[in-house]
Amino acid sequence: xxxxxxxxLFVETxxxxxxxxxQILKALPSMVKKAGxxxxxxxLETHRQETEGQVDRLEQVFKLFDVAARGKKCEAIEGIxxxxxxxxxxxxxxxxxxxGMIGSAQAVEHYEITRYGTLIxxxxxxxxxxAIELLKANLKEEKAADQLLSEIAETxxxxxxxx
Ligand SMILES: [Fe+2]
Ligand SMILES: [Fe+2]
Numbered sequence: 001x002x003x004x005x006x007x008x009l010f011v012e013t014x015x016x017x018x019x020x021x022x023q024i025l026k027a028l029p030s031m032v033k034k035a036g037x038x039x040x041x042x043x044l045e046t047h048r049q050e051t052e053g054q055v056d057r058l059e060q061v062f063k064l065f066d067v068a069a070r071g072k073k074c075e076a077i078e079g080i081x082x083x084x085x086x087x088x089x090x091x092x093x094x095x096x097x098x099x100g101m102i103g104s105a106q107a108v109e110h111y112e113i114t115r116y117g118t119l120i121x122x123x124x125x126x127x128x129x130x131a132i133e134l135l136k137a138n139l140k141e142e143k144a145a146d147q148l149l150s151e152i153a154e155t156x157x158x159x160x161x162x163x
Pocket of ligand 2: 047108109112141142145
């Protein structure tokens with residue numbers, strides 16, 4: 001699709017984050033399995049469930065724009081997920097692995113936060129309040145997940161990994 005208008009640009013970026021959310025959904029179960037700390041395991045599993053709801057909300061946004069819900073390959077998220085996978089293959093110490101996975105998971109959250117921030121700004125410009133509500137709901141969950149990961153990192157995991 002050729003991007004000509006702001007609406008085209010919005011839809012292209014919507015496809016990008018839709019692809020990203022689906023890749024994240026695929027990557028999270030193995031991260032949940034590999035997480036050593038109980039808190040991290042729980043946080044990742046909770047966010048996996050939230051991510052299912054986020055995909056649903058994005059499908060609603062596609063519907064609002066009368067476009068079929070389809071992803072567009074996003075190299076950025078592929079790279080971040082590849083890094084997480086590499087950690088899971090390479091790091092043997094469970095506490096160091098938790099720290100590495102938290103780092104990758106936060107990179108994912110920050111990617112999502114920037115995409116949703118942009119999409120909300122563009123939806124606002126397009127006067128699409130209906131889409132803004134759905135996008136804001138996703139953004140709120142990404143920010144909360146990022147915050148929780150920071151807390152887990154600062155308390156348990158990093159202290160133990162450095163010991
Ligand atoms: Fe997400
Ligand atoms: Fe997320």
